[in-house]
Amino acid sequence: MTVVRIKLNGVPQQHEVEDRTLLIHYIRENARLTGAHIGCDTSNCGACTVLLNGKAVKSCTVLAVQAQDEEVTTVEGLSGDFNGLSPVQEGFRQQHGLQCGYCTPGMVMASTALLRENPNPNEDDIRHALEGNICRCTGYEMIVNSVRWAAENGGGK
Amino acid sequence: MSLVGAKVLRKEDPSLLTGRGKFVDDFSPPNTAFAQFVMSDQAHANIISIDVSETLKMPGVLGVWTAADFISFPNLPGGMTDFERPVLAHDRVRWAGEPVAIVVAENRYQAADAVPTVLVEYETLDAVTTVEQATAPGAPMLFETRKSNVLTKVPMLDDLEKHFAKSHNRASLRIVNQRCAVVPIETVGCLADWTLDGLTIWATTQAPHHLRNKLASWLDTPQNLCRVIAPDVGGGFGAKIVWYPEFFVAPLLSKWLRRPVKFMQTRSEAMVQMTHGRDQVHEIEVGFEKNGKINALRMVISQNLGAYGDPTGLGLATLTGWMAAGCYKIPHVSTGFRTVVTNTTPVAAYRGAGRPEATFSIERIIDLVALKTNLDPVKVRQINFIQPNEFPYETHNEAVVYDSGDFPQALDECLRLLDYDAAKAQQAKNLADRNAPLIGIGFSCWLEIAGFGPNGSLEGFGHLASWESAQIRIAPDGSATIFIGSSPHGQGHETFVAQIASDELGIPFDRISVIHGDTATVLQGIGTMGSRGVPTVGSAVKVASERLMVRAKKIAAHLLEAAEQDIEVKDNAFNVRGTPGKKVGWSDVGLTSFQPLRLPPELQAGTLEERLFHESPNFSYPSGAYACVVEVNRKTGKVKIQKMVVVDDCGTVINPLLAEGQVHGGVAQGIAQALYEQVSYDTSTGQPITANLIDYLIPSAPDLPNYIAGRITTLCPNNPLGAKGIGESGAVGSPPAVVNAVVNALSSFGVEHIDMPVTSEKVWHAMNGRK
Numbered sequence: 001m002t003v004v005r006i007k008l009n010g011v012p013q014q015h016e017v018e019d020r021t022l023l024i025h026y027i028r029e030n031a032r033l034t035g036a037h038i039g040c041d042t043s044n045c046g047a048c049t050v051l052l053n054g055k056a057v058k059s060c061t062v063l064a065v066q067a068q069d070e071e072v073t074t075v076e077g078l079s080g081d082f083n084g085l086s087p088v089q090e091g092f093r094q095q096h097g098l099q100c101g102y103c104t105p106g107m108v109m110a111s112t113a114l115l116r117e118n119p120n121p122n123e124d125d126i127r128h129a130l131e132g133n134i135c136r137c138t139g140y141e142m143i144v145n146s147v148r149w150a151a152e153n154g155g156g157k
Numbered sequence: 158m159s160l161v162g163a164k165v166l167r168k169e170d171p172s173l174l175t176g177r178g179k180f181v182d183d184f185s186p187p188n189t190a191f192a193q194f195v196m197s198d199q200a201h202a203n204i205i206s207i208d209v210s211e212t213l214k215m216p217g218v219l220g221v222w223t224a225a226d227f228i229s230f231p232n233l234p235g236g237m238t239d240f241e242r243p244v245l246a247h248d249r250v251r252w253a254g255e256p257v258a259i260v261v262a263e264n265r266y267q268a269a270d271a272v273p274t275v276l277v278e279y280e281t282l283d284a285v286t287t288v289e290q291a292t293a294p295g296a297p298m299l300f301e302t303r304k305s306n307v308l309t310k311v312p313m314l315d316d317l318e319k320h321f322a323k324s325h326n327r328a329s330l331r332i333v334n335q336r337c338a339v340v341p342i343e344t345v346g347c348l349a350d351w352t353l354d355g356l357t358i359w360a361t362t363q364a365p366h367h368l369r370n371k372l373a374s375w376l377d378t379p380q381n382l383c384r385v386i387a388p389d390v391g392g393g394f395g396a397k398i399v400w401y402p403e404f405f406v407a408p409l410l411s412k413w414l415r416r417p418v419k420f421m422q423t424r425s426e427a428m429v430q431m432t433h434g435r436d437q438v439h440e441i442e443v444g445f446e447k448n449g450k451i452n453a454l455r456m457v458i459s460q461n462l463g464a465y466g467d468p469t470g471l472g473l474a475t476l477t478g479w480m481a482a483g484c485y486k487i488p489h490v491s492t493g494f495r496t497v498v499t500n501t502t503p504v505a506a507y508r509g510a511g512r513p514e515a516t517f518s519i520e521r522i523i524d525l526v527a528l529k530t531n532l533d534p535v536k537v538r539q540i541n542f543i544q545p546n547e548f549p550y551e552t553h554n555e556a557v558v559y560d561s562g563d564f565p566q567a568l569d570e571c572l573r574l575l576d577y578d579a580a581k582a583q584q585a586k587n588l589a590d591r592n593a594p595l596i597g598i599g600f601s602c603w604l605e606i607a608g609f610g611p612n613g614s615l616e617g618f619g620h621l622a623s624w625e626s627a628q629i630r631i632a633p634d635g636s637a638t639i640f641i642g643s644s645p646h647g648q649g650h651e652t653f654v655a656q657i658a659s660d661e662l663g664i665p666f667d668r669i670s671v672i673h674g675d676t677a678t679v680l681q682g683i684g685t686m687g688s689r690g691v692p693t694v695g696s697a698v699k700v701a702s703e704r705l706m707v708r709a710k711k712i713a714a715h716l717l718e719a720a721e722q723d724i725e726v727k728d729n730a731f732n733v734r735g736t737p738g739k740k741v742g743w744s745d746v747g748l749t750s751f752q753p754l755r756l757p758p759e760l761q762a763g764t765l766e767e768r769l770f771h772e773s774p775n776f777s778y779p780s781g782a783y784a785c786v787v788e789v790n791r792k793t794g795k796v797k798i799q800k801m802v803v804v805d806d807c808g809t810v811i812n813p814l815l816a817e818g819q820v821h822g823g824v825a826q827g828i829a830q831a832l833y834e835q836v837s838y839d840t841s842t843g844q845p846i847t848a849n850l851i852d853y854l855i856p857s858a859p860d861l862p863n864y865i866a867g868r869i870t871t872l873c874p875n876n877p878l879g880a881k882g883i884g885e886s887g888a889v890g891s892p893p894a895v896v897n898a899v900v901n902a903l904s905s906f907g908v909e910h911i912d913m914p915v916t917s918e919k920v921w922h923a924m925n926g927r928k
Binding site: 021025029037039074075076089099102103114127133139141142 | 264
């Protein structure tokens with residue numbers, strides 16, 4: 001067992017976890033934030049994507065202890081001027097970028113990370129940036145449109 | 158302004174976008190234990206013994222249960238006599254992945270640690286994974302009491318040979334519609350909490366009442382003490398209609414352990430435990446004239462059911478046979494089928510459920526006829542179309558009467574959006590340029606059966622009935638809450654139901670809430686499947702709203718001292734026609750409805766509540782015309798979709814945003830079936846080869862194109878909305894368009910057919926003359 005100290009969505013947290021605890025399980029079961037989801041066990045689906053020090057990571061491939069003293073942002077940590085939603089969140093709403101909503105937090109976090117690196121991505125940039133995130137509902141076009149909407153509405157800031 | 162037909166943003170989205178959605182695995186009451194199955198690692202074997210002695214010593218383990226512990230409970234519901242599925246494998250395992258025991262531990266890590274310590278001794282038997290193997294002489298029997306692996310068989314009434322003989326020409330094709338994994342991104346799971354007040358189970362289901370009905374009787378518990386909740390459900394696509402064993406076992410474990418018990422599949426478990434889709438083989442014969450006119454069509458269907466006959470799985474081949482002729486007027490059609498058990502994961506509904514299989518075959522046959530007659534595939538479609546003035550159209554099966562459609566118009570619109578002439582010009586140009594990719598153009602004019610359905614239609618799949626329910630309640634402040642029996646998993650019911658109700662009631666969209674997915678609050682329900690949401694529950698909401706408005710207007714007229722027939726509702730108020738400014742708000746009418754002293758004498762407190770079980774007189778028949786242009790790399794065989802045109806006719810559209818989203822998602826799954834996906838087994842051992850998302854390719858954003866979407870509208874005469882349903886259209890219509898395009902691109906190689914998925918390898922072999 002190890003005591004992990006993680007700044008989660010800006011709030012310092014401290015939990016004692018088994019060394020083998022995955023970051024996704026730490027977030028969901030120790031910190032009790034259930035926005036990040038689990039969709040596979042082979043790091044293919046991206047439903048568990050969060051930001052680790054601002055970079056998108058699949059939290060099923062990171063141990064909680066590897067995030068010791070680092071900053072983790074989940075979908076619950078986003079906010080913005082669109083009735084409290086960030087530009088990316090609002091973009092998904094405006095462009096119908098989600099249906100069942102299960103992959104959505106991962107998509108939103110991967111898109112957020114993309115726009116921080118590339119504030120004005122074209123369609124190819126977006127499709128390739130989201131390559132590691134699977135959505136079974138939308139067929140992706142509306143997700144691409146959602147990210148474009150976000151780029152045009154301050155998502156890259 | 159009417160909200161029906163408007164692009165209204167979804168009510169569902171804000172919570173889902175902020176991580177405040179509530180999926181089954183998000184619920185963790187205090188003291189929750191975690192359950193995990195021990196799966197068979199053998200495809201076909203007798204169970205000699207199960208040793209759990211080491212498991213019981215593992216840290217955190219609360220217990221291990223096997224079939225012997227459930228001996229006093231029945232088999233899972235819905236199976237056929239002699240082929241029923243036990244809740245845990247008993248004496249014999251019939252596919253690799255079948256649950257043989259269940260371990261419960263303090264948490265999921267400890268459960269996962271403990272599962273491999275359960276020692277199961279097997280006597281391995283020969284396994285069969287295909288219909289051919291299962292029906293071969295001397296094949297091992299899955300159920301020895303039956304002496305056959307064939308569950309059901311419906312022979313053809315006529316082989317049509319005399320009609321083929323009279324035709325100018327005939328052709329045959331054997332088509333394999335491959336097995337697909339459904340893969341909603343949320344796997345199957347449940348949380349059962351059986352307290353002294355009864356059972357509550359949160360389950361990943363498309364049909365909570367459907368589950369409640371069977372679960373309560375299986376547990377021998379009254380339905381009032383068996384509450385099923387489908388919270389947010391992360392996709393279903395048919396695989397979450399099924400009565401999975403975990404839903405039956407988890408409640409008992411909770412009762413026995415006196416604590417909440419959660420079960421949640423890992424993806425690797427889901428790939429072998431969640432039901433698969435498709436897996437049919439068609440033997441088709443077609444007779445046709447020189448001008449492309451089809452005289453006769455014969456289709457014999459073999460359905461691989463997997464290890465047990467799931468009630469939905471058993472119905473798939475029926476639907477395929479019904480829809481065998483698609484949107485064509487074929488004078489003589491004959492179909493037959495057999496359903497066969499094999500040592501593979503059970504097969505059930507997957508988006509389209511039997512209709513994509515029918516569509517794929519008839520649309521491939523049309524292209525084969527075009528090839529044999531040297532006619533343009535578009536011309537062959539046009540000459541065989543059922544014409545718009547021929548509806549209602551009686552098909553070769555009396556259960557199937559097409560409601561409405563305009564197939565020529567849909568195809569015309571598709572050709573316009575495609576720019577067929579330009580595509581053909583590019584095809585010719587590229588053919589001459591050895592450095593350019595080959596171009597192929599493919600079409601699919603499709604029609605499916607949806608809106609399930611008339612009385613008797615869903616009963617055949619194990620459901621209680623085929624209606625759908627809605628209940629509308631006006632609150633004292635004039636806001637509305639609507640309870641619906643159809644529980645969604647991404648379709649946007651909360652939004653489209655509120656749109657329909659807002660138009661009828663005159664109550665603003667934001668003052669209407671929609672409740673679903675809880676058997677304790679929603680009076681009764683059937684579920685969300687078969688593209689039935691809008692046609693059934695949408696119709697129920699519309700008619701119930703109309704009925705409620707009769708009494709609401711009575712109250713308003715009473716308050717305004719006006720005649721009922723002069724009352725019209727708009728902008729959240731009841732107005733007197735012809736007397737501007739004379740009005741009473743919904744808030745006052747709502748309040749009055751609970752105050753006997755202010756009500757008209759013939760009404761009673763609480764009168765503004767209405768419930769309706771909408772029964773459909775017939776199915777609905779969504780249709781469309783799709784076109785696909787592909788580029789085929791001459792060196793590698795890689796197929797790239799250059800253009801995907803999709804023209805749909807789903808009748809009345811409630812919300813174009815949601816309708817388009819449904820089409821996109823379905824088309825994506827159809828393209829995935831056409832190009833990428835296939836569940837594979839080692840046919841000698843029955844071991845699954847595609848048991849995780851590394852080995853099973855779900856396309857991501859770079860693998861799929863944009864969609865050029867168009868629409869025509871013919872109204873469905875069988876429901877008050879005129880809506881046909883849209884959920885499965887894309888998955889039904891798109892696979893043949895893609896494959897027809899690839900075969901078209903390879904026409905210079907003499908290729909007549911390629912089975913799905915059309916991988917680079919298959920295309921390369923087709924171009925290089927090898928099989």
